[in-house]
Amino acid sequence: MNTADLGLPVTVPSTALFTDRYELTMLQGALRSGTADRRCVFEVFTRRLPEGRRYGVLAGTGRVLDAVENFRFDSGVLGFLADQRIVDEATLEWLADYRFRGDIWGYPEGEVYFPGSPLMRVEGTFAEAVLLETVILSILNHDSAVAAAASRMAVAAGDRPLIEMGARRTHELAAVAAARAAYVGGFTSTSDLAAGFRYNIPTVGTSAHAFTLLHDTERDAFTAQVDSLGAGTTLLVDTYDVAEAVRMAVEVAGSGLGAVRIDSGDLLLLAHRVRQQLDELGAKDTRIVVTSDLDEYAIASLAAAPVDAYGVGTQLVTGSGHPTCSMVYKLVARAEGPGADAPLVPVAKKSMGGKASLGGRKWAARRVDADGVAEAEVVGTGEVPADLVDRQLLVPLVRGGEVVAREPLDAPRDRHRAARAALPMSATQLSRGEPVLPTHYLP
Secondary structure, three states: OOOHHHOOOOOOOOOOOOOOHHHHHHHHHHHHHOOOOOEEEEEEEEOOOOOOOOOEEOOOHHHHHHHHHOOOOOHHHHHHHHHOOOOOHHHHHHHHOOOOOOEEEEOOOOOEEOOOOOOEEEEEEHHHHHOOHHHHHHHHHHHHHHHHHHHHHHHHHOOOOEEEOOHHHOOHHHHHHHHHHHHHHOOOEEOOHHHHHHHOOOEOOOOOHHHHHHOOOHHHHHHHHHHHHOOOOEEEOOOOOHHHHHHHHHHHHOOOOOEEEEOOOOHHHHHHHHHHHHHHOOOOOOEEEEOOOOOHHHHHHOOOOOOOEEEEOHHHHOHHHOOOOOEEEEEEEEEOOOOOOOOEEEOOOOOOOOOOOOOOOOEEEEEEOOOOOEEEEEEEOOOOOHHHHHHEOOEEEEEOOEEOOOOOOHHHHHHHHHHHHOOOHHHHOOOOOOOOOOEEEEO
């Protein structure tokens, strides 16, 4: 069971300062004008997918729920705000009692999305909802970018397992989030122990080139590793001469050698040569793991090679060229006046340059054809058509400030696999293209 997603504390005492200053200055202004308690609806969406991508993958929802629960202004945080004179005394007093007490709806984690999809809907007073903008966006933009890259790599890899190895290529805390998002997108394990500890993701790893270079000979290094970890270990064979290393690896570990790893060179050529050599040496069950700056295109190019697993680092944790999803958090409706019963009115930004937004509290559903294949993302603000009632995508995540949608990490992982499989076949093409589903708006 994934203990982290069942509510254990995050690794920081508070998430309240994971925000921008203007969230608090807006709060102060709203408190002074008497509009802070006005009921509002904010929505998270993206106007476009990264160039050439055919679908997006929502990840980070579980981390958002943790962040909302831990969004508290304790004495240390309040002292900082006071010392820096960021807000006035009345606002500090209001923040001291802050708890999000509203509702959050959203696409379930692991679901696919398209331009305009209302991925998360935050409902509450302006004061309590506006403060969550930055932390929600920072989590969803990062995690969804990594998950989308992971999904494309998982498609390219087919049934072959993928190892997340990007911790040394990103911020130490981002590395943990990236491993989690990669697991949602289809990776099977991580090299990062913090991610294993925090999210119960399987961890793997044996040795680097430094271990071979430490020893007087490559044979000495292989012998030491096998003595320590057993014959089922993975030996790194490209420090010096690959063919000689493979021969020596089997000689030291025997035909039961678990795997060899290739981290440089022409991976396609080397994989074929190493497979032939292993088979000739009687190590027919020894697996071949390849690493070395892989992305989805490199993985796809190795589809016909005798490779058993891939390790991916830099390209994964940077979203394979798209490190953000450009998600935004916009006010789409507000009450006409004070009070919980005041009717909501749509509001929207009107702007040049493609940054306009669509007002109104939205629902979303996915229309499918007679064979159950998705054919359109339908978004509306009015009554849901009868044929789409059972196809709605938003689910309750928080009710009255209480989290209601925690789940083990395998749930969004399985959900993503199912959601991707329900898309048209062209969704899994790695070539550049338009979103595989159009977004239709209904009033």
